[in-house]
Amino acid sequence: MELLHNAVRAYAWGSRTAIAEMLGREVPAPHPEAELWMGAHPGDPSHVIGADGVQRSLLDLLAEDPDGQLGSRCADRWGSRLPFLLKVLAADEALSLQAHPSAEQAAQGFAAEDAAGVPLDSPVRNYKDPSAKPELVCALTEFHALAGFREPARTVKLLRSLDAPDFAPYTELLAAQPDAEGLRALFTTLITLPQNALDVLLPQVLDACVVHVKEHGEFDLECRTVLELGEAYPGDAGVLAALLLNRIVLQPGEAVYLPAGNLHAYLHGTAVEILANSDNVLRCGLTPKHVDVPELMRVLDFSCGDMPVQTGSPSGSGLWTYRTACPEFELSRIEVDGGREVRVDHTGPQILLCTRGVARLTSGDTALELRRGQSVWLPAADPALVVTSAVPTQLFRATPGVE
Structure with a gap:
């Protein structure tokens, strides 16, 4: 049993206070700090601090003694690879609208990009490794997120509550087929809209959301979220896609599990996140990073309904x-x-x-x-x-x- 020294990752959406305060450092931090990584991911492995104060990479320890460090059951399945990664996630702004692949999808995507000669460090590379990336997020503070497709009939009710005339045909597309396939059709249509169409449609939807909030409508939180995203990411199709997702507020100790293919975006708050030891992310909006809609569509799961919230089983x-x-x-x-x-x-x-x-x-x-x-x-x-x-x-x- 030894203490760990862990890497802090700085992304623009991170907090200047949450991780710095947790680590007992000066607050505010000089730049946003988004994630504290604990584990043996090759991109930022933790270091074990020995009794003599000397630090050694956890990656090296696992490679030298996988059975002793991981146990025979774990080593038989995963080799010298620690299968999980633990994080503290601190979001002051919304993360990208994203999903993660299954193990089979990741292996296929990784092999295809290797065959195409896409460098591992390329900003347009989707697959950094051939592994799945399911994850579970547990709130430390009130934690806000979009996760999973809302039940279609309720989404139709939300869309019909918005007085945006040019959006009505899209609403009726889902109303005519209120199931997973209807969601697939509507999401695909919205996320691939030409920019000139978005520039007409988005202002109407945002104006309708303003009216809904002023009138204290049933979908106040959802509309406020769309307005916030619209201000942060003007002209982004992901703002419209957010209308189709469950809007979740987790209290401390509450958690949601996000399996492969689940479309989600973390919005605000601090949480503990555990995930498979992978860095594969497929994005479709709300980000300046690489977006690959066709590849995202290959992995996306359009199952719909409320996201189960866990409080932990004794x-x-x-x-x-x-x-x-x-x-x-x-x-x-x-x-x-x-x-x-x-x-x-x-x-x-x-x-x-x-x-x-x-x-x-x-x-x-x-x-x-x-x-x-x-x-x-x-x-x-x-x-x-x-x-x-x-x-x-x-x-x-x-x-x-x-x-």
Whole structure:
């Protein structure tokens, strides 16, 4: 069990306060900080801090001793590759409208781009690796997102509530076929509209949203979101596409699972995110980065309905687990306060992140103190972990999924 030194990624949509405050650094940070990465992704691997203070890449440790670090079950399936990546995500502005591929789709896309000679570091490269990228996001603060296609009948009701005459034919396209195929047809039409058509249609829709908000309409939050996106990304077809998605507000401790093909955009807030160890992102709007609509359409899932919100299933005293069918990862939340202890048994590798308070961690003969913003690596070969604290403390625990 050893402390980790982790990379902070700076993107324009990030926060100048959330990650800096969590890490105990000066606030505000000199530039937006969007993501804190904990794991062994080749793009920004964590470094294990030894007892002598020397730092070693977690990638190197896994390559040298995959069975000891990952355990035989994990190493048999994933080789020397840690299958999950843990992040703190801090969004002050909306992220791109995006989806991630399945394992099969990623393998096909990666091979195709390799065959076409697209460099791995090219800004127009879609597939950085041949792996899937399902993810689960759990709120640390109130967290706002668009995720998954709304139930079509409710979307028709929303679109009909907007008095935008030129948009009426698009509304009726979905009304005539209120199912996944109708959503596919409408989304494809909107996201591929010529710019001259967008320049006429978008102002009408935005004006209709203003009226809806002023009249305190049923879809106030959805319309406010479209107005915010329209101001940030003028003339972007993704603003219209956002009308088709579920508008979600997560409270701290609540989580949603985003499987392959789920169209989503994080809007605002701070969260813990766990995902398969991949960096494959397919975008269709709300971004200055590379957009590839045809490739996105190849992976997109048009299943529709409300996104299930999880609060964690009790899996022991002080331990709550967010269940998914994903083999690459599982996220748990540990809550402990004075006079209590939480015992965590494990057969695989773990990363623990402290998000509130101060925890004392004991594994065999090794003990250390973990403060807010700090994280630790526990190899599979380590003994069971015991967590205690004198103050209310919260940790998140990342492990491979249960098969």
